[in-house]
Amino acid sequence: MLELSQRYCPNEKCRLYKVTGADNRINIRKRYGSDKRHILLYCRECGASFSDTTGTMLFRSHLKVEDIQKIIKLSTERASVRSISKELGISKDSICKMISKISLYCANLLSEMLQGLGLNESQLDELMLFLKKNDAMSRLRKRRNLKEEKKLGS
Numbered sequence: 001m002l003e004l005s006q007r008y009c010p011n012e013k014c015r016l017y018k019v020t021g022a023d024n025r026i027n028i029r030k031r032y033g034s035d036k037r038h039i040l041l042y043c044r045e046c047g048a049s050f051s052d053t054t055g056t057m058l059f060r061s062h063l064k065v066e067d068i069q070k071i072i073k074l075s076t077e078r079a080s081v082r083s084i085s086k087e088l089g090i091s092k093d094s095i096c097k098m099i100s101k102i103s104l105y106c107a108n109l110l111s112e113m114l115q116g117l118g119l120n121e122s123q124l125d126e127l128m129l130f131l132k133k134n135d136a137m138s139r140l141r142k143r144r145n146l147k148e149e150k151k152l153g154s
């Protein structure tokens with residue numbers, strides 16, 4: 001379900017650029033595409049028209065949302081592009097393009113979130129070190145748990 005209050009005008013020159021919520025002045029213009037699954041939105045402030053997927057990893061992608069979710073899941077499980085391609089029946093090029101889009105989307109999201117925190121560069125470095133240390137500790141804990149499970153199982 002499309003939540004209009006979550007959308008924003010992608011026109012950088014618009015007064016309501018990236019404004020979400022009740023004040024965003026975004027409306028639906030029409031549905032389009034062969035199966036009418038795409039929605040054309042427009043900004044009532046500047047008149048710009050844009051797809052409901054503008055600014056998301058779904059923009060200009062022909063992959064199904066379910067397949068994108070599977071690509072994300074499999075790539076976080078460190079599956080190879082070749083094995084993801086084989087499992088989903090999607091070309092390796094499409095998998096690579098989508099992983100690249102997902103990476104860029106996540107990097108932009110993280111960057112916006114970090115800017116929202118108002119941290120300087122050294123504080124960001126400390127945060128990244130803390131996160132890396134926590135990640136290493138959780139991997140170590142998982143390995144220990146697996147070893148203990150194997151001991152209990154045998």
Ligand SMILES: [Zn+2]
Pocket residue numbers: 009010011014015016017043044045046047048
């Ligand atoms: Zn606008």
